[in-house]
Amino acid sequence: MNPLIELRHLGKTYASARTGEPVEALADIDLSLRRGEFLAIVGPSGCGKSTLLSLVAGFAKPTRGEVLFEGAPVTGPGPERGVMFQDYALFPWRTVHGNVVFGPWARGVAPATRDQRARELIAMVGLTGFEHRYPHELSGGMRQRCALARMLANDPVLWLMDEPLAAVDLQTRIILQEELLRLWGDENPAAQRPTVMFVTHGIDEAVLLADRVLVLGRRPGRVKALVEVPLERPRARLRTSPEFALLVEQVWTLIRDEAAQAIVEEVQ
Amino acid sequence: MSHALAPPLPTRVRIAVPLIVIGVALLLWEVAVRATRTQGLVPVPSGIAASGLALTTSGVIFEAMAGSLKRVAIGFAIGAGIGIPLGIAVGTLRPLERSLRPVLDSLRSIAPIAWIPMAILWLGVRGNAALFVVSYAATFPFIVSASQAVRIVDARLVDAARALGASRWIVLRAVLMPSTLPMLFTGARIALAFAWGSIIAAELAIGIKIAGQGRNVAGIGQLMVETLYVKRDVDALVFYMLAIGIVSLAIDAGLRRLQQRLLPWDRR
Numbered sequence: 001m002n003p004l005i006e007l008r009h010l011g012k013t014y015a016s017a018r019t020g021e022p023v024e025a026l027a028d029i030d031l032s033l034r035r036g037e038f039l040a041i042v043g044p045s046g047c048g049k050s051t052l053l054s055l056v057a058g059f060a061k062p063t064r065g066e067v068l069f070e071g072a073p074v075t076g077p078g079p080e081r082g083v084m085f086q087d088y089a090l091f092p093w094r095t096v097h098g099n100v101v102f103g104p105w106a107r108g109v110a111p112a113t114r115d116q117r118a119r120e121l122i123a124m125v126g127l128t129g130f131e132h133r134y135p136h137e138l139s140g141g142m143r144q145r146c147a148l149a150r151m152l153a154n155d156p157v158l159w160l161m162d163e164p165l166a167a168v169d170l171q172t173r174i175i176l177q178e179e180l181l182r183l184w185g186d187e188n189p190a191a192q193r194p195t196v197m198f199v200t201h202g203i204d205e206a207v208l209l210a211d212r213v214l215v216l217g218r219r220p221g222r223v224k225a226l227v228e229v230p231l232e233r234p235r236a237r238l239r240t241s242p243e244f245a246l247l248v249e250q251v252w253t254l255i256r257d258e259a260a261q262a263i264v265e266e267v268q
Numbered sequence: 269m270s271h272a273l274a275p276p277l278p279t280r281v282r283i284a285v286p287l288i289v290i291g292v293a294l295l296l297w298e299v300a301v302r303a304t305r306t307q308g309l310v311p312v313p314s315g316i317a318a319s320g321l322a323l324t325t326s327g328v329i330f331e332a333m334a335g336s337l338k339r340v341a342i343g344f345a346i347g348a349g350i351g352i353p354l355g356i357a358v359g360t361l362r363p364l365e366r367s368l369r370p371v372l373d374s375l376r377s378i379a380p381i382a383w384i385p386m387a388i389l390w391l392g393v394r395g396n397a398a399l400f401v402v403s404y405a406a407t408f409p410f411i412v413s414a415s416q417a418v419r420i421v422d423a424r425l426v427d428a429a430r431a432l433g434a435s436r437w438i439v440l441r442a443v444l445m446p447s448t449l450p451m452l453f454t455g456a457r458i459a460l461a462f463a464w465g466s467i468i469a470a471e472l473a474i475g476i477k478i479a480g481q482g483r484n485v486a487g488i489g490q491l492m493v494e495t496l497y498v499k500r501d502v503d504a505l506v507f508y509m510l511a512i513g514i515v516s517l518a519i520d521a522g523l524r525r526l527q528q529r530l531l532p533w534d535r536r
Contacts, residue, residue: 054427057427057431058430058431059427059430059431076430077427077430077431078431078433079431079432079433081431082431082432083427083428083431085424085427085428087424089422089424089425089427089428090428091425091428091429091442091443091446092447092533092534093446093447093449093531093533093534094533102429102432102434102442103432103433106429106432106433106434106435106438106442107433134532134533135533136533136535150432151432153432154432154433160431
């Protein structure tokens with residue numbers, strides 16, 4: 001069986017919004033994802049993590065190389081690749097129900113079926129009773145859950161998540177991490193799980209969630225390391241184990257110098 | 269700040285005091301005008317009240333108001349019909365914007381009222397001249413708001429919709445259109461205020477031409493000219509001014525309500 005996602009010599013250069021000069025965001029990324037794998041992507045700011053996701057999502061076209069999905073090149077966005085955005089990107093004019101039902105509605109699923117599915121998902125993410133609220137009436141954590149339910153409504157085989165938990169407070173984040181693992185199928189056999197590409201700047205979050213952690217180096221983003229996380233699943237209670245701490249330290253060591261450099265370069 | 273420490277006044281007193289103050293002021297006004305024999309030049313409260321009663325019971329004011337409002341409504345619709353498509357085109361097509369903007373800006377800087385002589389020359393005094401001026405006044409707020417509205421559409425919401433399986437048509441209908449509504453609505457409110465402001469001016473100008481020629485009075489502006497030159501009724505004039513102000517307030521309050529009602533998700 002071919003891999004679900006294959007990145008071949010992938011590179012992306014875009015014109016800087018400020019100066020108009022070309023900026024090389026990604027250079028020569030080679031990677032394939034196993035089916036049912038949870039891949040976390042970490043790296044210093046400006047390493048092209050988000051660019052990588054938008055190429056796989058099909059929002060942007062690669063400058064060099066290609067993205068293969070099920071063996072075929074990605075030419076645009078599609079419902080089989082669900083996306084969850086860092087700042088939610090919920091439709092402000094749609095209620096929770098209206099947001100969750102959007103995908104099936106857009107694809108022409110019958111009203112009864114899509115409403116039923118939306119109700120299930122809203123219950124699954126714990127938003128029952130808030131179906132008719134608008135996004136601006138929700139807390140950050142609730143918006144995030146709504147965005148997750150919206151993505152899941154299409155039953156995507158690939159979840160593309162761009163720092164989905166960055167904007168919520170620490171306690172909410174820990175709870176959402178556990179919920180995310182449960183929804184993904186942490187307790188199920190690997191064959192039943194969807195494949196995930198999860199961008200984060202939380203190294204402990206990456207180690208907690210992922211089967212492998214992709215470490216990208218600074219601009220242009222290149223694969224610096226691909227760290228296997230051999231921790232047992234379910235993971236929710238592993239936070240305090242020594243193996244966990246060791247892996248976090250290992251990944252941190254890989255990033256540390258460049259992250260420090262990134263702080264300085266950001267000012268320049 | 270001695271009054272800050274004083275006990276709060278009872279409700280009855282709080283309502284009664286301003287009423288008494290206003291009553292005394294009106295009385296003084298009335299006495300002053302009568303005593304100085306400036307009647308006929310300076311309005312008196314009793315006269316304004318009497319004309320108000322006469323004009324409302326005879327229905328003259330309502331007829332004139334309906335005539336003006338009808339033209340405002342048609343002009344508003346014409347302004348929307350021209351302004352919204354033009355604004356969308358200017359906002360989305362760069363080359364069109366570059367060639368049209370100087371033209372639109374110079375046209376916009378000509379006050380609608382300045383068109384009245386030309387409008388009378390071309391369209392006559394029967395009402396179409398006023399309609400032209402009103403349409404002209406209403407068009408520009410629509411152009412400006414529509415071109416802004418399409419420019420500030422959140423690209424990530426479009427991405428989100430496409431990743432959920434939305435076709436171009438669905439993106440247009442379910443993302444682009446609703447996201448432009450708040451700004452369009454604000455533009456509509458400005459357009460209506462402009463239209464109402466210019467209809468009075470246009471009718472006044474046209475009224476001067478037809479005053480005393482025995483033609484039918486069609487709008488509030490013409491009625492005011494007739495009142496000034498034919499009837500010389502200063503009290504009625506002031507009553508018209510009050511009526512114009514009340515209608516402006518009512519229109520804007522109504523639209524504000526409607527905006528909150530139709531766009532409950534737009535909290536501003």
